[in-house]
Amino acid sequence: MQDNVDWRLDQWRVERPDIDPAPMGVVGRIQRASRLLERELGRNFALYGLQLWEFDVLATLRRAGPPYRLTTGALVEASMVTSGAITNRIDRLVARELVTRETDPSNRRSVLVTLTRRGRDLIDEVVVEHVDVETKLLTSLSPTEQERLSGLLRKLLIGLGDGSPG
Incomplete structure (x- = not known):
């Protein structure tokens, strides 16, 4: 099963096969998880x-x-x-x-x-x-x-x- 970040990494691998996008996977997932978590926490705080x-x-x-x-x-x-x-x-x-x-x-x-x-x-x-x-x-x-x-x-x-x- 792939996530949104996998999709982006696959695009980089096609467009720039000369670079290893693995660090983008780690940082991107941390950033994306942070945004998704903050959104859900924000909904609770709004209550x-x-x-x-x-x-x-x-x-x-x-x-x-x-x-x-x-x-x-x-x-x-x-x-x-x-x-x-x-x-x-x-x-x-x-x-x-x-x-x-x-x-x-x-x-x-x-x-x-x-x-x-x-x-x-x-x-x-x-x-x-x-x-x-x-x-x-x-x-x-x-x-x-x-x-x-x-x-x-x-x-x-x-x-x-x-x-x-x-």
């Missing part, structure tokens, strides 16, 4: 009135543990977006009363973002369904295959310079 980035910020704050608070710098590092982007995102979450923002009393140059009770209740509800959706999305792989794929992707990400924040 809760959330976008993927909103889930990401709320989940990051929730994972931080009590008092569910991080500096904007820590949020930038965890989400891999610019400080300008995180400021815009926080503004939108503050407007929805899902987080609060305050100047850090111990460092006036730093801003603290805290998950509100409403934000915590929402993320606690959404994350349960989120894990169920991800489980369903991975049903074509056995648990052993999922573990193997996870290990290979971890190795790739580390090789690309990705590491644990903090």
Whole structure:
């Protein structure tokens, strides 16, 4: 059985037999899987009135543990977006009363973002369904295959310079 990427690789093999398109197969499948997964995850988040980035910020704050608070710098590092982007995102979450923002009393140059009770209740509800959706999305792989794929992707990400924040 062939997938969409196989079809493209076959075209390259005909048009450019002088190159080996195998790396395109790996990268193309990762990119394509990412888009398909994000589309399905986005559908689930939409049921809760959330976008993927909103889930990401709320989940990051929730994972931080009590008092569910991080500096904007820590949020930038965890989400891999610019400080300008995180400021815009926080503004939108503050407007929805899902987080609060305050100047850090111990460092006036730093801003603290805290998950509100409403934000915590929402993320606690959404994350349960989120894990169920991800489980369903991975049903074509056995648990052993999922573990193997996870290990290979971890190795790739580390090789690309990705590491644990903090």
